[in-house]
Amino acid sequence: MDAIILQILNGLDKGSAYALIALGLTLIFGTLGVVNFAHGALFMLGAFCAVVMQKLLNSVKITIDPEKLDFLGNPAEIKTPYVELWFGDFGSKLIDYSVPVSILLAIPFMILVGFVMERGLIKHFYKRPHADQILVTFGLAIVLQEIIKAAFGANPIQQPAPDSLSGALDIGVYLGFEANAIIYPYWRLIYFFFAIAVLGSMFAFLRYTTFGMVVRAGMADRETVGLLGIDINKRFTMMFGLAAAVTGLAGVMYSPILPPNYHMGMDFLVLSFVVVVVGGMGSLPGAVAAGFLLGILESFASMNEVKSFFDSIYIKSIDQIIIYLVAVVILLTRPRGLMGKAGVMEE
Amino acid sequence: MGILEVQNVNKRFGGLQALNNVNLDVEEGTVHAIIGPNGAGKSTFLNCLIGKLEPDTGSVMFQGKPVLGSKPHEINQMGISRVFQTPEIFSELTVLENVMIPCFATRDGSFTLNALKKIGAEGEIRTQAEQMLKDVNMFDKASFEAGSLSRGDKRRLEMAMCLSQKPKLLLLDEPTAGMARADTNNTIDLLRHISETTGITMVIIEHDMHVVFSLAKKISVLAQGAIIAEDIPDNIKGHPKVREAYLGEAEV
Amino acid sequence: MSAVFKNNDKTLFTVFVLAVLLGPILMAPFGASYPDLLQRFAIFGIFAIGFNILFGLTGYLSFGHAAFLGVGSYSAVWMFKLLSFNVIPALILAVIVSALFALLIGYISLRRSGIYFSILTLAFAEMMYRLAYSVLTPITNGETGLQVYSDDPQYLMGENGITTTHLFGIKMNDVFLRFEFLGREAQFNFGYYFAAIFLILAFYISIRIFRSPFGMMLRAIKSNQNRVNYTGLNSRPYTLAAFVISGVYAGLAGGLLACMDPLAGAERMQWTASGEVVLMTILGGAGTLLGPVLGASFIKYFEAIFSKINDNVLHTWFSFLPDGLENGIVWVLHFFVGKGWHLTLGTLFMLVVIFLPGGLLDGVTRLFNWVKNLGKKKPEEEQSTKASPAE
Numbered sequence: 001m002d003a004i005i006l007q008i009l010n011g012l013d014k015g016s017a018y019a020l021i022a023l024g025l026t027l028i029f030g031t032l033g034v035v036n037f038a039h040g041a042l043f044m045l046g047a048f049c050a051v052v053m054q055k056l057l058n059s060v061k062i063t064i065d066p067e068k069l070d071f072l073g074n075p076a077e078i079k080t081p082y083v084e085l086w087f088g089d090f091g092s093k094l095i096d097y098s099v100p101v102s103i104l105l106a107i108p109f110m111i112l113v114g115f116v117m118e119r120g121l122i123k124h125f126y127k128r129p130h131a132d133q134i135l136v137t138f139g140l141a142i143v144l145q146e147i148i149k150a151a152f153g154a155n156p157i158q159q160p161a162p163d164s165l166s167g168a169l170d171i172g173v174y175l176g177f178e179a180n181a182i183i184y185p186y187w188r189l190i191y192f193f194f195a196i197a198v199l200g201s202m203f204a205f206l207r208y209t210t211f212g213m214v215v216r217a218g219m220a221d222r223e224t225v226g227l228l229g230i231d232i233n234k235r236f237t238m239m240f241g242l243a244a245a246v247t248g249l250a251g252v253m254y255s256p257i258l259p260p261n262y263h264m265g266m267d268f269l270v271l272s273f274v275v276v277v278v279g280g281m282g283s284l285p286g287a288v289a290a291g292f293l294l295g296i297l298e299s300f301a302s303m304n305e306v307k308s309f310f311d312s313i314y315i316k317s318i319d320q321i322i323i324y325l326v327a328v329v330i331l332l333t334r335p336r337g338l339m340g341k342a343g344v345m346e347e
Numbered sequence: 348m349g350i351l352e353v354q355n356v357n358k359r360f361g362g363l364q365a366l367n368n369v370n371l372d373v374e375e376g377t378v379h380a381i382i383g384p385n386g387a388g389k390s391t392f393l394n395c396l397i398g399k400l401e402p403d404t405g406s407v408m409f410q411g412k413p414v415l416g417s418k419p420h421e422i423n424q425m426g427i428s429r430v431f432q433t434p435e436i437f438s439e440l441t442v443l444e445n446v447m448i449p450c451f452a453t454r455d456g457s458f459t460l461n462a463l464k465k466i467g468a469e470g471e472i473r474t475q476a477e478q479m480l481k482d483v484n485m486f487d488k489a490s491f492e493a494g495s496l497s498r499g500d501k502r503r504l505e506m507a508m509c510l511s512q513k514p515k516l517l518l519l520d521e522p523t524a525g526m527a528r529a530d531t532n533n534t535i536d537l538l539r540h541i542s543e544t545t546g547i548t549m550v551i552i553e554h555d556m557h558v559v560f561s562l563a564k565k566i567s568v569l570a571q572g573a574i575i576a577e578d579i580p581d582n583i584k585g586h587p588k589v590r591e592a593y594l595g596e597a598e599v
Numbered sequence: 600m601s602a603v604f605k606n607n608d609k610t611l612f613t614v615f616v617l618a619v620l621l622g623p624i625l626m627a628p629f630g631a632s633y634p635d636l637l638q639r640f641a642i643f644g645i646f647a648i649g650f651n652i653l654f655g656l657t658g659y660l661s662f663g664h665a666a667f668l669g670v671g672s673y674s675a676v677w678m679f680k681l682l683s684f685n686v687i688p689a690l691i692l693a694v695i696v697s698a699l700f701a702l703l704i705g706y707i708s709l710r711r712s713g714i715y716f717s718i719l720t721l722a723f724a725e726m727m728y729r730l731a732y733s734v735l736t737p738i739t740n741g742e743t744g745l746q747v748y749s750d751d752p753q754y755l756m757g758e759n760g761i762t763t764t765h766l767f768g769i770k771m772n773d774v775f776l777r778f779e780f781l782g783r784e785a786q787f788n789f790g791y792y793f794a795a796i797f798l799i800l801a802f803y804i805s806i807r808i809f810r811s812p813f814g815m816m817l818r819a820i821k822s823n824q825n826r827v828n829y830t831g832l833n834s835r836p837y838t839l840a841a842f843v844i845s846g847v848y849a850g851l852a853g854g855l856l857a858c859m860d861p862l863a864g865a866e867r868m869q870w871t872a873s874g875e876v877v878l879m880t881i882l883g884g885a886g887t888l889l890g891p892v893l894g895a896s897f898i899k900y901f902e903a904i905f906s907k908i909n910d911n912v913l914h915t916w917f918s919f920l921p922d923g924l925e926n927g928i929v930w931v932l933h934f935f936v937g938k939g940w941h942l943t944l945g946t947l948f949m950l951v952v953i954f955l956p957g958g959l960l961d962g963v964t965r966l967f968n969w970v971k972n973l974g975k976k977k978p979e980e981e982q983s984t985k986a987s988p989a990e
Binding site for chain 3: 397418419420424429435436438440444448449451455458459461462467472508512
């Protein structure tokens with residue numbers, strides 16, 4: 001029992017990331033009718049916002065202390081981060097909390113990226129065939145990924161969670177299990193609640209604001225909304241920025257769990273597509289539900305018991321492909337996905 | 348017993364009863380028109396016949412064989428062709444190719460793996476297609492890209508595509524909508540000529556009463572998803588129920 | 600008359616055969632006449648021709664074709680391990696296995712069309728990649744990649760069997776003739792000619808498919824799938840046949856890659872590899888006969904050239920410029936050459952899709968017409984606007 005709860009918990013953080021990315025993908029797809037192959041790159045850019053913030057906060061002033069010598073006999077260099085010089089203890093706190101702090105950078109940056117992408121590129125592809133949209137965003141994904149690789153190198157860059165949050169919580173105790181039965185890192189818990197909060201506010205935003213209403217109407221029937229005299233294009237640009245921000249935030253907060261690397265975007269993109277298709281193209285709740293479902297499923301497949309079973313029939317690390325297998329089965333039995341409606345993007 | 352028998356067909360879209368116990372019996376070799384005000388369910392009805400929609404209940408028999416549940420291509424292979432309200436043609440292909448494809452489909456069935464056969468060697472199909480184009484007066488446009496044709500020509504091309512299959516039943520969804528008067532008359536003449544010479548059964552949905560009364564042997568009136576009258580044209584003209592359904596809409 | 604009845608196919612095919620056979624000489628002035636690169640031209644030419652039969656004709660954009668390439672390579676290497684280094688059994692197995700995979704994946708993916716299809720193929724390709732990389736390690740040798748070891752059975756090897764890939768004794772890596780041509784070396788190599796035979800065969804079959812009723816049906820499916828169905832044609836088997844044919848082409852290409860160098864690795868199946876063949880096809884011109892081969896050669900050539908360029912080379916190129924400008928240009932270009940080939944690839948991808956949706960050939964034709972029209976007076980303009988695209 002405790003093992004099962006542990007696996008569900010373990011699946012939650014990955015599931016949260018899938019759900020957030022899939023939500024953005026579905027929003028862009030549903031409103032603009034564009035399949036954004038560069039969406040994974042947005043997730044990656046978000047994660048690298050954390051890297052940039054960490055570098056910025058850690059940029060140091062080098063002073064030379066003539067009194068002390070290092071082991072070569074040269075005067076020792078003392079490195080002090082500027083933020084500590086300026087803000088003292090608060091500065092050190094800032095450095096410690098660099099991941100959450102980078103949200104402040106990520107939101108405007110990602111919205112800007114979204115605007116530029118939509119206005120500069122995607123806009124010109126609304127009337128082109130879907131194949132062209134896929135290809136051009138695919139090209140963009142490669143370019144973004146390679147730029148990041150050139151700028152930050154090919155190796156993952158560790159992003160520590162704040163000290164006070166780097167421990168783990170013994171959840172099992174609260175649920176009546178023995179101590180150390182279910183240990184769950186704080187940061188993953190935070191990521192889960194963060195994702196829930198973002199998802200919740202997105203849904204509330206779409207549900208209760210006029211902007212959201214127009215967007216939802218546009219997802220259902222774009223032409224009619226256009227006929228009502230509403231400038232749907234402007235709203236779609238904002239929608240794109242918003243979707244980019246959501247995806248970027250998912251990336252920022254995920255950086256302590258998965259050290260950012262240049263190809264993380266593509267890894268997550270393919271999985272998110274599977275999530276979107278399984279959830280049902282164009283269905284926002286479907287995307288979120290499928291995201292959590294597949295995340296948890298993946299975590300179950302990585303359990304030792306499951307793994308050793310598959311090992312015994314010569315299939316190593318089943319967790320690597322379980323999502324795809326399940327997706328194929330679901331699509332064969334329910335071609336529209338779990339919550340897909342008839343008529344959405346059928347052609 | 349008619350070539351096409353429709354019994355008790357019902358179709359619901361959410362709360363809307365689009366088709367309500369529709370019965371229809373089309374006699375072989377005749378032109379049967381279905382008229383009715385906008386939103387009466389005419390197009391829905393045709394879609395049920397060609398496998399685009401599946402009715403909730405009811406049966407459709409074509410030459411004594413059930414149609415419902417078959418895929419569109421199977422229904423076509425039974426001998427039912429359809430002309431759409433907005434022409435469905437192969438825009439990127441030439442006019443001649445557009446007509447050759449249905450000829451192939453009729454001759455070779457729904458799938459043949461003739462990947463290494465030369466199309467140039469298919470003289471028979473080509474002659475057949477060219478003859479069809481001559482019949483509809485489009486031979487001079489044979490090498491045009493179909494997408495570049497005028498609206499009227501696209502309709503004619505689509506009709507040629509359907510006719511080249513020598514269907515037993517031809518379904519026409521407003522074949523003259525948006526046509527100029529002269530074009531409309533040409534189309535009427537063409538359809539009448541085809542009906543008289545080939546004996547192809549036609550079910551025609553039309554708004555234009557001029558077309559309906561020039562062609563149809565029998566008329567069914569559809570209103571709010573139900574057939575309210577079915578008779579020969581002369582009797583339909585004065586039918587009280589039809590007047591009621593059309594009140595203020597057309598000069599019946 | 601329409602494209603179907605064009606009769607210049609014979610000329611096109613003759614020119615193609617000559618160009619392929621004279622490849623080592625023609626490529627010498629570009630410094631590309633060495634076995635490895637020439638073989639790549641031929642093999643990726645086959646890959647792209649096959650992809651074009653699916654994408655160019657039916658419009659179904661598959662993002663997972665590299666999977667079949669990889670499957671072909673693995674099958675071929677297994678034949679080397681089990682039997683001997685003879686390439687014939689290897690290619691036969693590569694073709695059969697890739698056909699089976701294409702049938703299975705195509706059957707499932709083609710239940711949907713459009714974007715769904717692209718995503719499904721992408722997901723399948725990613726799954727195959729992971730299968731090869733970790734899950735099926737006993738078969739694929741995982742990260743290390745599959746290769747032939749001296750303790751492999753090789754049942755048909757015999758006592759003093761040849762220890763490199765060969766065709767009944769003719770070694771693939773043998774260079775049988777080399778000479779100077781226009782100051783650069785031209786190398787004639789058996790492996791290239793072996794692959795070239797398949798390239799010519801692949802091109803021939805592709806012409807036949809393009810000009811067959813089957814090919815016309817595929818183009819009809821691309822144009823209007825509804826009408827295809829309401830015309831009594833079942834589009835599913837047509838698209839599936841096209842998918843399997845192109846999968847076999849990919850498998851053959853993968854098998855040939857292993858024939859030139861008996862290795863197979865999972866990276867051959869990655870999504871970047873699938874994207875590359877898409878780029879080759881659209882760069883040359885999707886739906887044209889010659890385009891994909893040209894696109895493949897273009898990309899493989901520049902990949903080879905670009906990866907050799909380093910900052911020093913760049914500095915010598917731009918040394919005529921003032922120092923500051925030189926350094927600036929070199930700094931920018933530095934990201935695109937050497938290990939930055941993927942950045943070039945991605946940029947090229949975007950540029951082609953944005954500005955040259957019809958591909959290079961179409962672009963050249965358009966440019967040619969534009970130049971031709973420049974000299975003319977306006978009234979004459981009309982007649983030359985409908986020039987047939989080069990094929």
